[in-house]
Amino acid sequence: MSGFNVLQPGLLTLIQDAGRFGHHRIGLTTGGPLDAEAFSWANRLCGNQPGATALEVSIGGLVLEADVATRIVLTGAEMPLKINGVEQSRWHSHKVQPGDKIEVGFAAAGARCYLAVSGGFQITHSFSSAATVTREGIGGIDGQKLQQGAYLHCANTPAAKGYRLADEHQPDYASDVTLRVIQGYQQSAFSTIQKRIFFSSEYKVTDRADRMGFRLEGPEIKPSIDGILSEGICHGAIQVPADGQPIILLNDRQTIGGYPKIGSVIAADTARLTQLMPGASLSFEEISIDQAHNLYCLAQKRFERTEPEAV
Amino acid sequence: MRVEIAGENALILYFGEETSPAVSAQVQQAVSRIEQAMPELLIDLVPSYASLLVIFDMLACDHLEVRRRLRQCLQGMDNAESGEGRLVTLPAWYDAESGPDLESLAERAKLTPEEVIAIHSSMEYRVYAIGFAPGFAYLGEVDPRIAAPRLSTPRQKVPRGAVAIADRQTAVYPAVSPGGWNLIGLCPTRMFNPDAEPTMPVEVGDRVTFKPISREEFIELGGEL
Numbered sequence: 103m104s105g106f107n108v109l110q111p112g113l114l115t116l117i118q119d120a121g122r123f124g125h126h127r128i129g130l131t132t133g134g135p136l137d138a139e140a141f142s143w144a145n146r147l148c149g150n151q152p153g154a155t156a157l158e159v160s161i162g163g164l165v166l167e168a169d170v171a172t173r174i175v176l177t178g179a180e181m182p183l184k185i186n187g188v189e190q191s192r193w194h195s196h197k198v199q200p201g202d203k204i205e206v207g208f209a210a211a212g213a214r215c216y217l218a219v220s221g222g223f224q225i226t227h228s229f230s231s232a233a234t235v236t237r238e239g240i241g242g243i244d245g246q247k248l249q250q251g252a253y254l255h256c257a258n259t260p261a262a263k264g265y266r267l268a269d270e271h272q273p274d275y276a277s278d279v280t281l282r283v284i285q286g287y288q289q290s291a292f293s294t295i296q297k298r299i300f301f302s303s304e305y306k307v308t309d310r311a312d313r314m315g316f317r318l319e320g321p322e323i324k325p326s327i328d329g330i331l332s333e334g335i336c337h338g339a340i341q342v343p344a345d346g347q348p349i350i351l352l353n354d355r356q357t358i359g360g361y362p363k364i365g366s367v368i369a370a371d372t373a374r375l376t377q378l379m380p381g382a383s384l385s386f387e388e389i390s391i392d393q394a395h396n397l398y399c400l401a402q403k404r405f406e407r408t409e410p411e412a413v
Numbered sequence: 414m415r416v417e418i419a420g421e422n423a424l425i426l427y428f429g430e431e432t433s434p435a436v437s438a439q440v441q442q443a444v445s446r447i448e449q450a451m452p453e454l455l456i457d458l459v460p461s462y463a464s465l466l467v468i469f470d471m472l473a474c475d476h477l478e479v480r481r482r483l484r485q486c487l488q489g490m491d492n493a494e495s496g497e498g499r500l501v502t503l504p505a506w507y508d509a510e511s512g513p514d515l516e517s518l519a520e521r522a523k524l525t526p527e528e529v530i531a532i533h534s535s536m537e538y539r540v541y542a543i544g545f546a547p548g549f550a551y552l553g554e555v556d557p558r559i560a561a562p563r564l565s566t567p568r569q570k571v572p573r574g575a576v577a578i579a580d581r582q583t584a585v586y587p588a589v590s591p592g593g594w595n596l597i598g599l600c601p602t603r604m605f606n607p608d609a610e611p612t613m614p615v616e617v618g619d620r621v622t623f624k625p626i627s628r629e630e631f632i633e634l635g636g637e638l
Contacts, residue, residue, distance in 0.1 A: 126459045126466075127444075128605065128613050129547040228607060238547050239588075240607070286418035287425065331432060332542055332551075334459025334466025336423035358461050358544035366420030394421040395475050402472065 104170035105255040106219075108248055112163035112206065117223065117242035117254075120153030122231035126357045132337065133233030133241060134353050136313060136376035137214050138369060139273065139405075140178035144218035147175040147195050147265045147410055154222030155232045157248070159215040162208035164248075168198040171260035173220045177267075179212025179275055179377055193272050195264025195413055212275035212377040220262035224255040235354050237314065265410035273374075279384040281350075281371045283340065284391050287333075287363035291325040292342075299323055300364065301386050305348065309380040313354040315341075316375055318384075322346030325362040332360040338367040350375060368394045370401055414487065416480060422456065422471045424479055426487075429463045432553060436463045437539045441498060441618025443487055450486035454479060460617040461542040462551075498539070498619040503585060505534065505576045505598045505623040506631035512576065512597035518561050532556045533576075533597065534623045538583060540615045548587030548605020548613050552621050555581045567593030574600045574636060576623065587613075601626075601636030 118141070121134025135141035135158055145154045157164070162181045176183045176192045183190045184205040190196050192215075198204065206215060225232035225242065234242030243252055283301075292300070305320035324346050335341070339351045341361040350367055351359075367375065368389070378384065389397075415427040426443065429436035440460045447458065447467065454474045459466035469479045507530040509516055519526045538552035545551075560581045568591060571577070575586040577594035586592060587605035600623075605613055615621060626634070 123456050126457045126468075127543060127616065129543045129545065129549055132457075240547070284418060284421055286420060331430075331462040331464070332544065333425065333461045333464040334419070334423075336420035336466060336468060338420055356544055357459055358542055365418075366423070368421045391418050391421060391476050395471060398421060398471050 103255070104258040105223075105253055106166040106168055106170065106204075108250055108252040108254065109167055109203070110163060110165035111248040111250050111252070112159055112161070114160040115164050115248040116158045116160075116234040116236075117155060117225055117232055117248065118158045118234060119155045119232045121353065122229050122233050122235070122241065125229045126334065129357055130229055130238065130240065131235055131354050131357055133231065133235040135216065136353055137178055137216070137373040139373050140214065141216045142405065143193065143267060144175050144177040144216035145222070147177065147193065147267060148173060148218045148220045149263045149265065150218060150220065150222055154218065155225050156216050156218040156223065159206050159217060160213060162206055162215070164206040164217070166204045166254070168202040168204065169200055170256060170258050171197075171199050172256060172258065173197055173262045173264040174204065175218050175264070176206060176215055178215035180210040181215045182207035182210075191266070194266040197264070213379055214377060219256045220259045220264070221257040224257070237354055264413050266413045267408070267410050271408050275374075275377045279371070279374045279378060279382070280387050281367045281375060281384055282389045282394070282397075283365045283367055283386050284389060284394050285365040287339065287365065288325060288327065288330060289364050291327045291362055292323065292364050293326070296323045296325070297364070300348070301388055304383050304385050307378045307380050307382045307384070311380060313352055315349045315351045315355055317347060317349045319347055323348070323364070325364075327362055329360045330362055332358045335359050335363075336366055338369060338372050339363050340365055340367060352376065368397065370397060416483065418476065419466055423466055423468045424476060424483070426465045426467065426483070427463060428465070432462045432541060434539050437541055437618055438498065439490065440465050442490060444617070446486045446490070447483065451482045454482065461544070500537075500620045500622065501615050502622050502624050503600050503602050503614070504626040504630065504634055505600050506626050506628055506636065507533070507576070507598035508628065510628070511599035511631070514564075514595040515597045518559065518578065518595050518597060521561060522559055524558065529559050529597065530625055532559050533578075533583070534625050536622070538621045540617050540619045540621060543613070543617055546587060546590055550584060550604060550613070550615055552583045553581060555583050557581065561595045563593040564595065567591055571596065572599070573603070576600050599631060599636060601631050601634035
């Protein structure tokens with residue numbers, strides 16, 4: 103047996119892989135990393151397959167003790183990483199030995215970090231994924247967030263390769279956030295004036311922001327309809343309930359819902375959204391579905407082309 | 414059929430503006446046609462009352478190709494015989510003990526509890542949608558005589574298997590959860606069992622009837638009190 107002992111689970115640490123797909127029909131949501139870019143880099147810097155099982159650390163406070171010789175990488179928000187009390191860089195692979203203590207402190211900027219290990223954590227899949235969705239009690243260990251005393255199995259890989267990502271390629275979590283939106287769903291129920299308000303105003307993240315959705319606060323927008331027959335909700339969909347305050351629906355969203363939606367935020371930008379803390383401000387910008395597709399493919403190419411350095 | 418953009422990798426198909434067995438049958442038929450015709454482009458499908466969300470793989474195709482393929486594979490469907498769906502019978506123990514709202518619902522409807530049971534178990538329902546929670550199937554439509562609004566204060570804890578009514582919909586709770594529907598009985602069949610194959614006894618588009626059973630039969634069939 104080899105792996106990590108969880109000495110402190112932190113506020114909200116979740117076992118995640120790329121997510122659970124193909125099971126919406128029985129009401130299961132996707133789960134998976136809120137910041138897919140940081141998650142993908144964590145695995146890549148470990149030399150892992152894309153989507154290998156890693157930890158999503160929200161806010162911070164995770165302490166692990168190694169019971170394995172391997173390599174780890176921490177990417178994402180600015181949470182200080184310490185190994186045996188010595189601060190170490192993020193976006194950089196580090197060797198760990200049995201007995202080493204790994205601490206992820208609290209975030210200075212951003213809200214989510216990803217901790218990957220060479221070969222990934224070994225977690226039994228439920229419905230073809232290890233992704234934890236606590237609302238459903240599915241995935242991870244017993245469908246729960248990481249608990250103190252848990253043991254995270256992984257392979258002993260003392261000779262694993264490791265990489266680092268140069269500073270200029272790392273995302274800047276301190277910058278202003280503009281969420282790019284494709285109009286869709288019931289967008290025609292929002293008048294030109296309502297849309298102008300939506301796309302020209304500043305909104306703030308409220309404290310009702312979690313893995314299901316981020317509720318925003320700002321100028322009200324009102325569709326011409328109150329509700330619709332419940333229908334499938336895609337990732338990033340912007341739902342507008344009766345109070346006129348938009349909610350951006352994320353990885354743990356319910357699969358169907360009956361509030362009007364003005365469109366959807368692209369996934370590249372929901373990744374940035376979920377790095378914001380309550381009180382942060384943001385704005386929206388309209389793009390077409392074709393532009394969104396271009397951006398997605400370009401980002402994918404850029405990810406493939408960017409070669410991390412071996413360390 | 415109307416097609417709208419939903420998101421960067423999703424289109425939504427609308428088959429009607431209202432709930433009906435015919436529209437539900439079309440949704441179900443579209444699911445099986447699309448699954449057969451373009452599995453390599455699909456990430457997931459979300460059928461609901463009158464719509465179908467199609468989530469596609471952005472590295473494999475774009476929305477124009479998906480629209481074209483959808484048109485091709487759904488061609489002629491409007492005229493097709495609407496699929497009947499499977500008929501699934503769910504046993505239900507209706508009683509004041511198993512359904513704490515049975516008596517108040519009957520009173521409001523100016524019916525006896527026996528009449529409520531007779532009406533609820535005489536109808537054939539369609540599975541219009543699955544969502545809210547894993548395995549929660551929305552069944553419609555309930556006879557207007559026994560339709561009842563949601564409770565003003567939702568219960569903290571509704572038991573697994575609770576047979577419930579809200580407006581003109583009925584459902585069986587797949588797991589213990591909070592809930593505001595009117596509880597009229599208990600069903601011993603598990604609506605969501607992660608360890609079983611299939612996980613659910615029904616899918617969207619299926620037809621469901623309820624068969625009244627006794628307390629003893631409920632326990633024999635594996636019901637838990």
